[in-house]
Amino acid sequence: MKKTTIAIAVAILLGALVLTQSMFTVDETEQALVLQLGRPVGDKALGPGLHFKIPLIQNVVYFDARILDFDAQPEEITTTDKKYMNVDSYSKWLIRDPLKFYQKVRTIQGAQARLDDIVRSQLRVALGRYTLIEVVSLKRKEIMDALTERTRELIEPYGIDVIDVRIKRTDLPPENARAIFGRMKAERERQAKQYRSEGREAAAKIKATADKERTILLADAKKQAEIVKGAGDAEATKVYANALSKSPDFYEFTRSLEAYRNGLKNSTRFIMTPDVPFLKHFR
Amino acid sequence: MNWDWEKLQKQRQGQHSPGGPPNFDDLQQQFEKFKRFKAPGWQFIILILVGLWLLSGIYIVDPDEVGVVKRFGAFDRVTASGPHYHIPYPVESVLTPKVTQIQRVEFGFRSVGSSRLSTFQQGQSREVPEESQMLTGDENIVSVQFIVQYMIKDAKDFLFNVYDPTGTIKHAAEAAMREIIGKNKIDDALTTGKQRIQSETRDLMQFILNNYKTGVQIVAVQMQNVHPPEQVVEAFKDVASAREDKSRFINEAEAYQRDILPKARGEAARIVNEAQAYKGAKVRKAQGDANRFLAVYEEYRKAPSITKKRLYLETMENILSDPAAEKLILSDDALRKSVPYLPLEKLPRAGKTAPAKQ
Numbered sequence: 001m002k003k004t005t006i007a008i009a010v011a012i013l014l015g016a017l018v019l020t021q022s023m024f025t026v027d028e029t030e031q032a033l034v035l036q037l038g039r040p041v042g043d044k045a046l047g048p049g050l051h052f053k054i055p056l057i058q059n060v061v062y063f064d065a066r067i068l069d070f071d072a073q074p075e076e077i078t079t080t081d082k083k084y085m086n087v088d089s090y091s092k093w094l095i096r097d098p099l100k101f102y103q104k105v106r107t108i109q110g111a112q113a114r115l116d117d118i119v120r121s122q123l124r125v126a127l128g129r130y131t132l133i134e135v136v137s138l139k140r141k142e143i144m145d146a147l148t149e150r151t152r153e154l155i156e157p158y159g160i161d162v163i164d165v166r167i168k169r170t171d172l173p174p175e176n177a178r179a180i181f182g183r184m185k186a187e188r189e190r191q192a193k194q195y196r197s198e199g200r201e202a203a204a205k206i207k208a209t210a211d212k213e214r215t216i217l218l219a220d221a222k223k224q225a226e227i228v229k230g231a232g233d234a235e236a237t238k239v240y241a242n243a244l245s246k247s248p249d250f251y252e253f254t255r256s257l258e259a260y261r262n263g264l265k266n267s268t269r270f271i272m273t274p275d276v277p278f279l280k281h282f283r
Numbered sequence: 284m285n286w287d288w289e290k291l292q293k294q295r296q297g298q299h300s301p302g303g304p305p306n307f308d309d310l311q312q313q314f315e316k317f318k319r320f321k322a323p324g325w326q327f328i329i330l331i332l333v334g335l336w337l338l339s340g341i342y343i344v345d346p347d348e349v350g351v352v353k354r355f356g357a358f359d360r361v362t363a364s365g366p367h368y369h370i371p372y373p374v375e376s377v378l379t380p381k382v383t384q385i386q387r388v389e390f391g392f393r394s395v396g397s398s399r400l401s402t403f404q405q406g407q408s409r410e411v412p413e414e415s416q417m418l419t420g421d422e423n424i425v426s427v428q429f430i431v432q433y434m435i436k437d438a439k440d441f442l443f444n445v446y447d448p449t450g451t452i453k454h455a456a457e458a459a460m461r462e463i464i465g466k467n468k469i470d471d472a473l474t475t476g477k478q479r480i481q482s483e484t485r486d487l488m489q490f491i492l493n494n495y496k497t498g499v500q501i502v503a504v505q506m507q508n509v510h511p512p513e514q515v516v517e518a519f520k521d522v523a524s525a526r527e528d529k530s531r532f533i534n535e536a537e538a539y540q541r542d543i544l545p546k547a548r549g550e551a552a553r554i555v556n557e558a559q560a561y562k563g564a565k566v567r568k569a570q571g572d573a574n575r576f577l578a579v580y581e582e583y584r585k586a587p588s589i590t591k592k593r594l595y596l597e598t599m600e601n602i603l604s605d606p607a608a609e610k611l612i613l614s615d616d617a618l619r620k621s622v623p624y625l626p627l628e629k630l631p632r633a634g635k636t637a638p639a640k641q
Contacts, residue, residue, distance in 0.1 A: 025373075027356035028443040048357035066446040067495050071454070090454045092495055137420035137465040164494060166458045170418055170465070177424060181514040184423050184469075188518035192525035199529030203536035210540035214547035221551030225558030232562025236569030243573030247580055253591060254579065257598040267607040273615050278599045282612075 021055035031065040033098045034058050045098040063098045067163060068108060070115045075123055076173065081131040084176055087123060088169035091115055091151065093162045100159030111160055118154045119165060122147055136170050143167070340371040347383040349438045352376070358439055378442055382435040385502055388453060390460070391415025391428035392507070416512060417461050423469040427509050429481075431456045431488070432502040440498025448497050452488075455495075456504070459487040469511070473519075477506050 026032045031045040036058045045063070053060060070091040077087050093115065095101045105111045126147050127135055135143060144166055152162040172180060244251040274282055343366050344350040350362035354375045362377075369375040392408040392415065408428075415426045433452060435441045445451050463484045467476055485504040492499050511519040583590045603610060 025356040028353055028358045030356070048353075048355075050355035050357075064446060066444055067451075068446045069450060069454070090458070092451070133420070133422060136418045136422070140462055140465055164491070166454070166491070167461075168454060168458045169413075169461060171413070171416070172418070172424075178514075180422065180424055181512060184511070184515045185518040188515065188522045192518070192522045195522065195525035195529045196532075199532035202529075203532040206533065206536035206540050210536075210543055214543050217544075217547045217551045218554070221554040225554045228555065228558040228562050229565075232558075232565040235562070236565045239566065239569040239573050243577050246577065247583075250580055250583055250587075251576060254576070254594065257594055261598055261601055264602050264608070265605065267609065268602075268605075269609040269611065270603065271611045271613060273613055275615065278596070278603075279612065 018055060022052050023050060024053060024060050025050050026062070029064065029066050030062050031095070031098055033061045033063070033102060035061060040099050043099075061098075061102060063095050063101065064108065065095070067092050067094050068111075070112050070119070072116060072119050072123075074169070074171070075120055077124060077127045079127060079130060079132045079135060083132040084173050085132060085135065086169070086171045086173060087127065087135075087167055088171070089119060089123060089147075089165060089167050091119055091162055091166075092164045093155070093160050095159060096156075096161040097159035100157070102159075104158045105160075111158065114158055115151075115155060115160075115162075118151050119147075122150050122154070122165075126150070135167075140167065336371050340369045340375070342367055342369065342377050342379070344379055345381075347381050348379040349382050351378045351380065351438050351442055353378070358443065361438060378438075380435055380438050380442060382438055385432050385434050386449075388431045388433075388449075388456065389428075390430065390453075390456060391426065412512075414457070417464045419464055419469040419472060420466050421468045424512050425464065425469050425472050425509060426512050427460065427464060427472065428507045429456075429460060429484075430505050430507060432505070433499050434502055435498060436500035437498030440496050442498075444496045444498065448499060451495060451497055452492065452499060455488050455491040456484075459484045459491060460504070463487060472509055473511070477509065481506055 024032070026046050026048050028048040031047060032051070033045055034041040034051075034053050036054070041053075041058065048065075051060075070093060072089045072091070074086045074088040077085055079085065093111070095111075101111065105114055126143055130139055130143065134140075144164075147167075148162060148165045151165050155162055171177075272279060274280075342350060344362055344364045346364045348364060350367055352359045352362060352369050352375055354370070355373075359375065367377075369377050389408075391412075392410050394408050410426075410428070412426070415428050416424055417427060419425050431452065441448055463480050464472055467480060470476075472480060481504050485501050488504065489501045492501065510516060602608065
């Protein structure tokens with residue numbers, strides 16, 4: 001009885017061993033390739049889930065099934081307008097064909113080295129045809145699309161699919177940046193000057209207009225004053241004339257007397273002969 | 284295992300009587316008893332282990348999480364918050380990503396004492412120029428500091444599709460912001476275009492991340508501090524003060540205008556009024572003089588000769604009665620003789636001098 005128990009235990013143990021050796025799981029983030037003595041079994045990679053293999057003669061190689069990164073080193077590029085720029089790009093890729101991938105590059109590092117070669121040269125080719133402003137602004141999307149397309153074609157034989165090659169940063173080397181800063185400064189200085197001169201211009205116009213209005217206002221007033229005074233003089237003259245015309249002789253007489261009275265005031269020296277009517281009776 | 288168990292039991296026995304010396308009889312008895320129960324003990328242990336194993340399948344999903352269950356590594360199901368059960372290891376396993384939480388990534392600066400919830404405060408953060416400086420569409424350089432807020436929209440995609448979701452979000456954010464800034468002019472980025480740039484960047488980021496099937500939802504892209512690079516910031520500030528100067532000049536001129544024009548209007552009114560006063564006075568004086576003349580004339584007409592005489596004499600009297608008036612009366616002969624030389628200067632000028640008599 002004891003022997004049978006031991007036998008059963010051994011059988012169970014052996015069974016468990018065989019089972020664990022022949023079963024394997026592939027995670028949702030992975031894909032796997034079964035190799036039988038170095039030769040791939042089946043033409044497709046295994047997706048996530050529980051799978052079986054023959055122990056000892058088959059082994060499993062795992063690959064990442066996710067979208068992977070390749071963050072390239074910034075690359076100095078010359079544009080057609082002879083400007084230098086540092087272009088920092090990244091690529092998103094995934095292992096489309098694990099068998100090809102395994103045969104050609106084997107590891108993610110290997111793949112990244114390939115991508116580095118391709119992206120670097122394609123970036124130079126693509127960007128070398130454009131001006132700086134086209135790269136930065138006008139044709140960025142177009143350039144990236146073409147870059148992605150070309151990279152995808154070139155990397156395809158490695159069992160890799162490129163989803164996206166994207167230009168992350170486009171920076172200028174320090175000396176070019178300095179030139180730009182200088183230009184920006186000059187532009188702003190020009191703008192500041194313009195603002196101030198415009199201000200002065202407007203102010204001068206306003207002041208001149210105000211001065212003009214003042215001068216005209218006063219001149220108008222003076223003109224009106226003269227008219228009014230003239231009217232007054234005219235009216236007064238009329239009044240005098242109306243009254244005095246009744247007896248010009250008498251007016252002349254009275255007015256002369258008044259003039260004498262006013263004109264001969266204070267220490268006037270009178271030298272008279274008794275012929276004067278005033279002294280008629282003096283004689 | 285058997286041996287371990289016995290040992291354990293022995294230890295337990297020992298602990299049962301912590302006081303006085305161990306009772307060997309009792310111990311022996313217990314040991315025998317234990318030996319008899321050996322077989323059921325085995326099963327019991329297995330039962331407990333199986334039970335524990337089964338219990339290990341219980342998991343709780345918090346309100347801010349979802350449960351993502353994998354069976355043999357493959358995605359199986361998503362469970363909502365609350366208690367759940369999965370077939371224990373190694374068949375099923377569960378991941379509980381936090382899907383309601385809004386994550387925050389900073390670009391161009393790092394908050395000091397970086398708490399994820401801290402808001403941007405000038406001076407409380409450190410700038411990272413290589414991240415913040417970017418080229419604009421008019422070949423200028425602008426420094427943009429921004430944050431991106433995102434949350435997990437699809438836990439399955441988030442967990443399984445992309446190797447490094449956080450790194451991918453960072454890449455996409457930098458690429459998107461630079462692409463959008465590259466399409467804009469520096470003045471738009473600095474002033475009125477911010478809102479539009481933010482939403483365009485968010486849209487572009489979302490597009491990029493959807494393309495990678497990251498399962499991430501961009502909640503917001505917020506520009507925190509957008510300013511010209513340090514090297515030119517003074518010039519930019521000067522433009523702002525120049526704009527201020529401009530309106531100051533204009534204001535000063537308007538103040539001048541508002542000062543002198545009313546004064547001039549007042550002066551004009553004064554001049555006109557003076558003229559009117561002159562006119563009024565002149566006319567009234569004329570009327571007065573005329574009336575006076577007419578009145579005298581009326582009386583004169585009644586007795587012209589005598590009135591004329593009277594007026595003449597009165598006037599002469601009036602004139603000559605002035606004590607300052609010098610009077611010199613010469614006869615016709617004397618006058619005739621002295622006309623060729625009349626030393627007027629030598630004549631005494633005292634008013635009291637008696638008139639010379641012939």
